[in-house]
Amino acid sequence: MFKKKPQIKNLSPLRSSDRRKLADQIISDYKVHIPTLQEIDTTISSEEAQAVASSNNPTPALASTRTSLVPETCLSARFSTHAGPNATLVSGTVYVGAHPGQEERILWIQYGKDAKLYPTVYTLWHNPGLVPLLHTPDFVIEKLQTGADLMTPGLVGGPPWPEAAKTGAVVAVAGLERPSVPVWVGTCKIDISSLGRVQGTKGAAVEGVHWDGDEIWNWSSTGSGGRAAPERIEDWELEFKGAEERLAGLDLDEDEDAQEEGGVALEPATVKQNGNTPIDGSIEGEEEAPEREPTTAEVDDAFRDAFLYAVYDAKKNGEPPHYGIDFPIQPSFLIANMVQPHLRFQNQHYTIKKTSWKNTKKFIKYLDKAVLVKSKDRNGGETVILDIDFEDDKIRNFTPYRLPKPKPQPGNGANGDSKLAVNGGGDPSVGQKLSIQTVYRASSKLVPDLIPSKTTFYTASQVSAFLKKYIENSPELTTGTSSPRFVKLNPFIANNILSSHLSGGDSRIMAAGEMARDALLKRVLDDSHLCLPHWVLLRNDQSYDSENPDPTLKPKAGPPPQVNVVLEKRSGTKTATKISGLETFGVNPHTLGPELQKKCAGSASVGQHVGGKPGMLEILVQGDQRDVVEKELGRRGVDRRWIVFEDKTRKKKK
Incomplete structure (x- = not known):
């Protein structure tokens, strides 16, 4: 929901009474269990426990739970943002607070007409067990963090499923790499608790509200950006048992029916089924990505080798001095066009964030220090590559390795249509061929003498053919001219074409009594008072026929x-x-x-x-x-x- 940055108004502190009411509402809505005195201390008698309960003072457990859910320094503010496929305006309230030893973060979200409070990942990291915890493969987590919904086939770990995961319930989602760390929050669109086997089913299971990486996560009072998720949360681990066994039993069917528009693709390129071969089939002879998560050093080596491979390949196929590489090289171009296509393994483990450098700038600095490239810091903190040492021994002696075959685009391969994709399929615009054709609609000044109709749209070649035919049918226009390329001016040309927008050059033409044919055509096409230009966008093999126009191709006025x-x-x-x-x-x-x-x-x-x-x-x-x-x-x-x-x-x- 919060892909677009929300507009948050001034923060104001909550009164103590309002803070307690807010915490009590959360405890009631999420059915948070508050331990009684007898549960905490079994030596306390029932009379003593009843006496404490009848007093107005909260028990230590209740006070502690309130503070954990809504810290004492909690602030609130109204916000507005645009969300959904139609960018609908949404407004609500955010509650900001700081857990001990940490800076202020948005902890709760309340929006729309619903009074429900949604926890952020920061609240879940400090309150294990607050909501049901679901799990999904890590490659699905990456797609959820782009704003997609979690589809039913993407659920992992059941049956049985959490009993509280019913329709409308708030749930958290974690990946299998860090199963004890919730990174995505949403609401159940179906009753997940009653589901059986989910593979082969279709439809969205959970609708996303907030996730690690969105603008709510990124907000901080100091502007320092979002806080990285912990590697593990001990108490959340109780919500997930046997992650490896569940992953081994994961059965992801590549069924085109198991998708629905707006959901997440299941593209398990490296996930194995029942410990055997990959679900989508390995390429014979292709180096297969390791099952285990690589070490940081191994990811570093893969990125360095990918860069060397890219330069080696450019040197092999290009011409000196730069071998087809355009300088300066932007950081984004380096990763997208040089490193990623040449990585040994294509999976979620091999990203710049999994390296020791953590970002592209430090990676470039490393290459500079290794005297492989020459870099420069630009204004704004961006670092670019100005030159590459193509004669370095690491490049000249580089040994190429087998690269993974690229995944077929949905709809373009033999089995492409059967792949599940984000938002209901692959990008249909990839591979399309576009062309913009300009067509003209003539004014009444040219109809019917020069152009047959003022309601039909004509191409430039058709207008040229009409002019040529007009000249051929009027022999007096070409008799006695100074050159065969010229035509004489007759009343129609002088009054309807030249006088429509007379300029200094036209005055000279009028005085000479003749003008070039190509100049006459140019004047007809360029003067919007004579021919009003329109444009038509043609896709793939489409063509515009003025005689039998396609009703779906409606010319539009104005610039292309x-x-x-x-x-x-x-x-x-x-x-x-x-x-x-x-x-x-x-x-x-x-x-x-x-x-x-x-x-x-x-x-x-x-x-x-x-x-x-x-x-x-x-x-x-x-x-x-x-x-x-x-x-x-x-x-x-x-x-x-x-x-x-x-x-x-x-x-x-x-």
């Missing part, structure tokens, strides 16, 4: 469409890339956003386009991602000519 890519500063120094105007070209921002997040190795959000028409969306990606955006749009048929770049990060010249 374009994708706007804007670079701007966010939070003072950080650079961000905004992309808008995608819908016209058949590109779904909700599908492209997660793809850019993966390619750019940074966060990406989709929200209402500021200043655009209602329903028009824009993608916001961290960093200068122009190269990646241009490449991804090119894969979707958007020509470079239709992309307009605007850099607002540069200082204006005085």
Whole structure:
């Protein structure tokens, strides 16, 4: 829900009475068990326990639970944001507090007409067992964190399922890599507790509300960003037993019926079924990713070898001095186009965050220190590669290894349609061929003498053919001209074409009494008072026929469409890339956003386009991602000519 940054108003402290009421509401709603005195101390008599209960003073257990759920320094504030596929405006309240030894975080969310309070991951990390805990493979977690819902086939660990996971209940979701750490919060759309075997079923099981990595997680009072999840939470481990056994018994059917629009794909490229071969089948002779999680050193080696492989390959196939590599190399381009395609293994374990460098900037610094590249820090904290030492021994003596075969795109391979995908399938815009054709509608000044109809749209070649035919049917236009390329002016040309928008050049033409044929055609097409230009977007093998026009291809007036890519500063120094105007070209921002997040190795959000028409969306990606955006749009048929770049990060010249 919180992919787009919410607008949070001024925080105000909660009164003690309101804090206690809020905590008691949470205890009631989530059926939190408060131990009695006799449960804590069995030596206390029932009379003493009843006497304490009848007093107005809370028991130590109740006071401790209240403080854990709603800290004493809790603040509240109203917020608003745009959420959902239609970017609907949502408003509500956030409750901010600090657990001992930590900074303030958003702990609870309340929005819409529902009075229900939703815990954030920060609250769950300090209150094990507060909500039912579900589990799913880690590659599904990555897709859930792009805003997708958890589909029923993605559930792992049952039956039996948690008894409290009923329709409308708030649940937490953890991955199998860290089964005791909730990283996603949602509400049950179905009664999960009554489910049996989930593989082969279809439909969404849990609708996402908040997750580790969204804007609520990222908020902090100091602007330091989100806090990383712990590696394990001891008390949550009681909610999950036998993770390895459950994973071994995981049965993920590749059934096209086991999907529903808006859900998460199950693409278990490396998950094994019953400990045997991968579910989607191994490629014969292909080096298979290890079952165990690699060490940090092994991931470091994989990233370094991938960079060497990319440079070695460029040197082998390119021409000196730069072998086809354009400098400077942006961090996003380095990861998306050089490192990731050349990694030995393609799975969730091999990401920049799993390396010892943790981010691309430090990785570039490492390559610089190894004298493999020359780097430079730019304004705004971005580090780019200015040059590569192509003669380094590590590159010249590099031994290539077998690369994993790329996964077939859904719908493009033999079994592509049977793959489950995020948001109801693969990106249909990938591989499409687009072209923009300009057509013209003639004004009444040219009809019927030159052009037959003023309601039909004609191409430039058709208008040229009409003009040629008009000249052929009027022999006096070509008699006695200074050149065969010229035609004489007759009353129709002089009054209807030239006099429509007379300029200084036209006055000279009128005085000469003749003009070139190509100049006459150019004048007809360029003057919007004579021919009003329209554009038609053609996909794949489509063509526009003015005689028998396709009703789905309706020409639109005005300049041709374009994708706007804007670079701007966010939070003072950080650079961000905004992309808008995608819908016209058949590109779904909700599908492209997660793809850019993966390619750019940074966060990406989709929200209402500021200043655009209602329903028009824009993608916001961290960093200068122009190269990646241009490449991804090119894969979707958007020509470079239709992309307009605007850099607002540069200082204006005085």
